[in-house]
Amino acid sequence: MKIDAHQHFWQPGRGDYGWLTPGLGELYRDFLPADLAPLISAAGVERTIVVQAAPSLAETRYLLALAAHEPSIGGVVGWVPMLAPEAPAFIAELARDPKFKGVRPMLQDLPDDNWIANPALERAVEALLAHDLAFDALIFARHVDALETFAARFPQLRIVVDHGAKPPVRDGHVGWRRWADGIARLARLPNIHCKLSGLASEAAPGWTEATLQPYVDHILNVFGPARLMWGSDWPVLNMNGDYLLWHSVTNTLLASLSDAARDAIFGANARAFYRVV
Structure with missing residues (x-):
């Protein structure tokens, strides 16, 4: 089973995407399963993981409602207010939906880079563990220290770094150097995985395979193929690339790997990590 481990759906008219403004051009429109369907069909992708794009419970419930009627959605990574007293109850409620697979607190947008190291997150994390859920870490290199503390504090929690830590x-x-050293440190912790996604968005326009090769090589070297999963980051990807181009480029960059290793990165790892059925 080929899986896209990271994509989004949204409708700006819902009103809870503070970052999604008309200034973002073509991103400022609805992106729904019918828009993605021909792309995943062409790439041979059977399931996707839809990741939250708004810090709201309402958006998480909206994505789960989409997933209930869309077989290609293998799971939803949502948002909960992890420091709220009600966080364990919210997690328990959402976990009743079998397509709810984990949470993402959008660390890159929080004013405190050390937020994730707060010991007060323990009750929420215990709830994630109790329901066999995962944690997506949306970070830059400046968050590595705090995420390292968090991951070491909760060694049983499955954590994945989105977009190779951008x-x-x-x-x-x-x-x-700061990025390369930081992601190598995170890779030393066995409960941390990494998404091979979002790299095109961090490149200048006109990027090529050669542009991304050193970054893909480093991520592969420190995590190994057993802890990597491919994701498109669609439709954000459309700002500096497109779905089939990124899929093709990644295949080329990983061409030296065995068939089994490529199968793991393009599906098996995400299936195991997110418990996709």
Whole structure:
């Protein structure tokens, strides 16, 4: 089973996407399963993981409602207010839906880079563990220290770093060392996985396979194929690429791997990580 481990659906008219403004051009419109269907069909993708794009319970429930009527959605990664006293109850409620697979608190947008290291998150994490749910970490290199603390505190929690921790591709070698060292540190923790996604969005326009090769090689080197999963980051990807191009480029960049390793990255790892049936 080929799985796209990271994509989004949204309707700006719902009103809970603070970051999604008309200034983002073609992203400022509805993106729904019918828009994605021909792309995943062409790529041979059978299931996708839909990831939250708004910090609201309402959006999470909206995505679960979409998933109930869309067989291609293998799971939903939603949002809950993890520090709220009601967080365990919210998690228990959402977990009653078999397509609810985990949470993502959008760490990159929080004003406190150390938020994830807060010990007060323990009650929410215990609820995630009790319901066999995962945790998506949307981070930059500046969040590595805090995420390392969090992951070490909860070694049983399945954690995945979204978009390879967003390396500074468009800046060339500027920032490479901090990012490369940081993601290598995270990879030393066995409960942390990584998504091979979002790299095109971090590159300058006109990127090529050669542009992304050093970043893909480093991520593969530190995590290995057993803890990597491919994702499109569609439709954000459309700002600097397209679905089939990214799918093709990733296949080329991973061509030296065995068939089994590629099968793992393009589906088996995500299926196991998110408990996709």
